[in-house]
Amino acid sequence: MKKFLTLILVAAMTLSLVACGSKKESKKFTMGIDPEYPPFSYMGDDGSYTGFDVEICKAVCEKLGYEFNVFEVNWDEKLVQLDANECDCVWAGMTILDSMKEAGYTLSAPYYSNTQVLLVKEDSGIASSADVAGKDVAVMLGTSGDELLNTDLKDLADTFNNVITCDSFLKCFTELGGGAVDAVFVDYPVAASYAKENAGYKIIDENYGAEEYGIAFRAADKELCAEIEKAVAELVADGTYAKIAEKYPDIIDNLVFLR
Amino acid sequence: MSLFTMILKMSEGLGRTCAIFFLTILFALPLGMVVALLRMSKRKVVSAVTRFIISVLRGTPLMLQLLAVTYGPYYLFGFSVSRNKLVPVIIAFAINYAAYFAEIYRGGIESISKGQYEACEVLGYTKAQTFFKVILPQVVKRIMPSVTNEVVTLVKDTSMAFTVSYQEMFTIGKQIANSQTSFMPFIVAGVFYFVFNAIVDFVMGWFEKKLNYYH
Numbered sequence A: 001m002k003k004f005l006t007l008i009l010v011a012a013m014t015l016s017l018v019a020c021g022s023k024k025e026s027k028k029f030t031m032g033i034d035p036e037y038p039p040f041s042y043m044g045d046d047g048s049y050t051g052f053d054v055e056i057c058k059a060v061c062e063k064l065g066y067e068f069n070v071f072e073v074n075w076d077e078k079l080v081q082l083d084a085n086e087c088d089c090v091w092a093g094m095t096i097l098d099s100m101k102e103a104g105y106t107l108s109a110p111y112y113s114n115t116q117v118l119l120v121k122e123d124s125g126i127a128s129s130a131d132v133a134g135k136d137v138a139v140m141l142g143t144s145g146d147e148l149l150n151t152d153l154k155d156l157a158d159t160f161n162n163v164i165t166c167d168s169f170l171k172c173f174t175e176l177g178g179g180a181v182d183a184v185f186v187d188y189p190v191a192a193s194y195a196k197e198n199a200g201y202k203i204i205d206e207n208y209g210a211e212e213y214g215i216a217f218r219a220a221d222k223e224l225c226a227e228i229e230k231a232v233a234e235l236v237a238d239g240t241y242a243k244i245a246e247k248y249p250d251i252i253d254n255l256v257f258l259r
Numbered sequence B: 001m002s003l004f005t006m007i008l009k010m011s012e013g014l015g016r017t018c019a020i021f022f023l024t025i026l027f028a029l030p031l032g033m034v035v036a037l038l039r040m041s042k043r044k045v046v047s048a049v050t051r052f053i054i055s056v057l058r059g060t061p062l063m064l065q066l067l068a069v070t071y072g073p074y075y076l077f078g079f080s081v082s083r084n085k086l087v088p089v090i091i092a093f094a095i096n097y098a099a100y101f102a103e104i105y106r107g108g109i110e111s112i113s114k115g116q117y118e119a120c121e122v123l124g125y126t127k128a129q130t131f132f133k134v135i136l137p138q139v140v141k142r143i144m145p146s147v148t149n150e151v152v153t154l155v156k157d158t159s160m161a162f163t164v165s166y167q168e169m170f171t172i173g174k175q176i177a178n179s180q181t182s183f184m185p186f187i188v189a190g191v192f193y194f195v196f197n198a199i200v201d202f203v204m205g206w207f208e209k210k211l212n213y214y215h
Helices: A002-022 A052-064 A075-083 A098-102 A144-150 A154-159 A169-177 A188-197 A222-238 A240-245 B003-039 B044-059 B062-077 B086-110 B114-122 B127-164 B169-180 B184-211
Strands: A028-033 A041-043 A067-072 A089-095 A112-121 A136-140 A162-166 A183-187 A201-217
Touching: A028 A052, A028 A075, A041 A052, A041 A089, A052 A067, A052 A089, A052 A222, A052 A240, A075 A089, A075 A201, A089 A222, A112 A144, A112 A169, A112 A188, A136 A144, A136 A169, A144 A154, A144 A183, A144 A201, A144 B169, A162 A169, A169 A183, A169 A188, A169 B062, A183 A188, A188 A201, A201 A222, A222 A240, B003 B044, B003 B086, B003 B127, B003 B169, B003 B184, B044 B086, B062 B086, B062 B127, B086 B127, B114 B127, B127 B169, B127 B184, B169 B184
Parallel strands: A028 A067, A028 A089, A136 A162, A136 A183
Antiparallel strands: A089 A201, A112 A183, A112 A201
């Protein structure tokens, strides 16, 4: 019995060795993710990593014929780990910071952008945030816009005549429509969908509180970055990108390539 | 943010809270009397219509009435929304409270016995004289506790002006609570309302005593 088992094991090992040898050598692509950042990258119900970024990366690898791998980075040391070749990129809902650019990392074009914008009436004659000085602005209580006007954008808020906090987006927009305020400070996707459904409004986008996500590669990997960007562009063109994005309704409106 | 700045900030809104309170009282008390008289009209149609209006005003939340008065004209007729929110707020509050006051007045007026009207007639009083000289003084005394009830409720209801973004005390409290992720502003607001109502209680009690001249 023992001999028989040994024989089978040896046979199996030999076979697997043969299999290894015969497999076509494909390039490995290791994606560095933060496994705790839904909906971009997280552990799915089946225990394997999934998320918007992971699915896009998988599709990219399939297109380029790369072998897809995942490496869970330690978020504080993600760039060190990238430099140490533990992964080929950091691609996990990562905000592009100026410090990364200064450090020389190869950064992809932003694919996700969460900015605050001013929604104004088309005939209001307001063309930039400078025109809003001395005017009334509505903001929804508790949104990032509300927070920004109280912190980072306090200087901007101080130029307004009055900031009115409403308890719903609809009320903000009604105040604007009814002429009680001159602008609404709101997340881009919310403003965009309202302006699309209702005629007579326009968006003033001056990158307030911009938060842009991109992919980081090693400084030397400019070609790889271009290759991935090209593949993503192809996915956008053939509709695969939009199809994947549809599974993540919370972020779909902020995806730059789908605008 | 220190507790002191918090209280200071919220006090800024207290003026607006007081504005809602006093203006509502100013308009709702007399308006309620008009509504009460219409409600008791001998003409069936007038009485029925008034009764229906009262039932709508009492049967729907004040919050919805605030929204309707503020944004209704815009949605229905394209009128512009008032920049000074105090105007629609006072209109909504005054109409709503007039409905409640009207029913209190009616209860008071109907509690006066028929014999008094007959006595006045015998003495040659006109209808107006009867009402203002004999009936009304008695009514006012009888309805005082119910009116106090409504007035106390009004103090707390002023916080509802938030629905139309009128920056009164509670609205500012909410904003602070939100930005500081602290519960403290709500406690401050609670103390503000309680003190406000303690004063209202005292004043109304004093009035009642003053009116108690026959006892």
